[in-house]
Amino acid sequence: MPRQRHRPKLAVWKFASCDGCQLTLLDCEDELLLMSELFEIAYFLEASSAVVRGPYDLSLVEGSITTPEEVERIHAIRRQSRILVAMGACATAGGIQAVRNFADVEDMKRVVYASPEYVRTLEHSLPASAYVPVDFELPGCPPSKAQVLEFLTAFLQGRRPSIPTHSVCIDCKRQGVVCVMVAEGIPCLGPVTRTGCDALCPRYRRGCYGCFGPMESPNTESLSAWFLVRSGLAPQQLVPLYRSFNAAAPAFVEASQRSADPIGVQQATESPWTQAVNERESANGEP
Amino acid sequence: MPEAVVVEASQLANLLAALQARKYRVIGPTVRDGAIIYDDLTTVSDLPVGWTDEQEAGEYRLRRRDDGAYFGYAVGPYAWKRFLHPSPFTLWRARRTPDGVIVELTDAEPSRFAFLGVRPCDLAAIGILDRVLRDGPYVDPSYRDRRDHVFIVTVQCANFSPSTCFCVSMGTGPRAENGFDLALTELLDPGSHRFLVEIGSERGAEILRELAHRPASASDWETATRLVHKTAARMGRQLEVRGLPEALLANLEHHRWDHVAARCLTCGNCTMVCPTCFCFSVEDRSDLTGSVIERVRTADVCFTTAFTYTAGKSLRQSARSRYRQWLTHKLATWVTQFGTFGCVGCGRCITWCPVGIDITEEAAAISGLTRKDERP
Structure with missing residues (x-):
């Protein structure tokens, strides 16, 4: 050297x-x-x-x-x-x-x-x-x-560190982990959480707890809407999900406040995502 | 009709043995962590006998079935690119030694794979990767070295409900006509569990000679054809592809892009599960002292900001621009670039999107094109 x-x-x-x-x-x-x-x-x-x-x-x-x-x-x-x-x-x-x-x-x-x-x-x-x-x-x-x-x-x-800021999902997929959300319906913060843990929790069939904080472009609104509509979580259950190790990270502050505030929850259930799900489910009728 | 024979289901063990005897590393479907994935097979009992899957947008569930089918399910989350185009992949390593820098190639002898259970859509996806990584002007040697040796056993699509599939629309299934060494159709009649085996290559014919078989009768063909037609008739999704590239590119400012961007997590799952997404990034890694350097290739994803990071800034800042890039590449600009769609209708991106975004729904809304497939 x-x-x-x-x-x-x-x-x-x-x-x-x-x-x-x-x-x-x-x-x-x-x-x-x-x-x-x-x-x-x-x-x-x-x-x-x-x-x-x-x-x-x-x-x-x-x-x-x-x-x-x-x-x-x-x-x-x-x-x-x-x-x-x-x-x-x-x-x-x-x-x-x-x-x-x-x-x-x-x-x-x-x-x-x-x-x-x-x-x-x-x-x-x-x-x-x-x-x-x-x-x-x-x-x-x-x-x-x-x-x-x-x-x-x-x-x-004297070089730039190579430390990515993308989602945990990409690590899960690189490692061949089967998605716990899609395959088991477990609420998982992986899609809005930054990489770094090598997808530790999903590898053990647990949802991501968000230890690495928000990823580069976190869409917590869409993920929360999914948790409410499809994972059957109540709005008050979303609050501690976002308010853990990275409680003061701006994206998670916003997400937890949205869930703590009844108007925020109302907006989530009226989001384009929720509407699309409802439309599809009423259109399909059958499983 | 291609040349075909019939083998009893019990011959599957001999097929596996014949491949193993030829030193193939046999990869095929197996149950792992609540899904059917592709992994190393050592015996036929590794196959997902008696399992099926139920798929919907953003949802996958493994279910039991009572007919003992070996291949009674659609596709799982991982495509064959996992083996043909692995990630991460160390391209080379260099060491600083007292005698100077020594560079070692790390991919001296890649595995010889046999893929057992390749769905027609996935076979088409391998064909697309061939065009991009092997047959075009820029050859990826690590892909070529794996691909050239692969022995492919296709399984025609029968005996399951193709709910997020739209291969009929993409013209890639549910039946493959060529591109395989052997193609199986599983025939599950009461009291007779057998496979119709089509022979696609000399290598395939050679393997087949080691299996007890009889010529396929007209009634075997009739059953196989009926089963595949039934799959085609039950496609869960449709996509109008005539005029689609032009219609998408004419609607780059459609308000639906904002609508889908509000739902899109930019998490990258769709590209990671896509059997044709091949983008990669190359980076150099070093140890603390800088005496060992590795150049590593990893799958890259057009949903990350790093993907378009250049000159101090990421060019695609919004989710809207990233989703639009992905969808228009799959269904429009891929055609200009490589002469085919970048989508084979396998439905993985629909099932494995954590919030259930459906590419067929979005493409139809944006292009204004709709289709009802003719029933065969």
């Missing part, structure tokens, strides 16, 4: 999160030693308590921004980082803790904590990009090891 002029300094930061994204990095077992040769691992508390001061060539940020202190910290990290990458569903789409965005956070604090007066938190759980410019996002809960390695490889080689 070409000789590195210097080993890039890598920092890994944690915000409101479960640490699963950092574990994805540690899970790169075969590549871990090599990574520690190619990068100067300057700040990665989950792996080592040895800390090297900034600035950093590459910062990987895990977790969502949920407190005033975290707002200050993400700005400080941005100032010290040449490239800042948001890693995982929390850092890219608010994480599951973003369900608070749809409720009164004071009410929630009283339910969860014995002494809520000690909890200083923001009203919303938001991705890093809500506060600072983010150079690249690696989605997923947790992110894909393959995508993380592809990003790091591309970074080292």
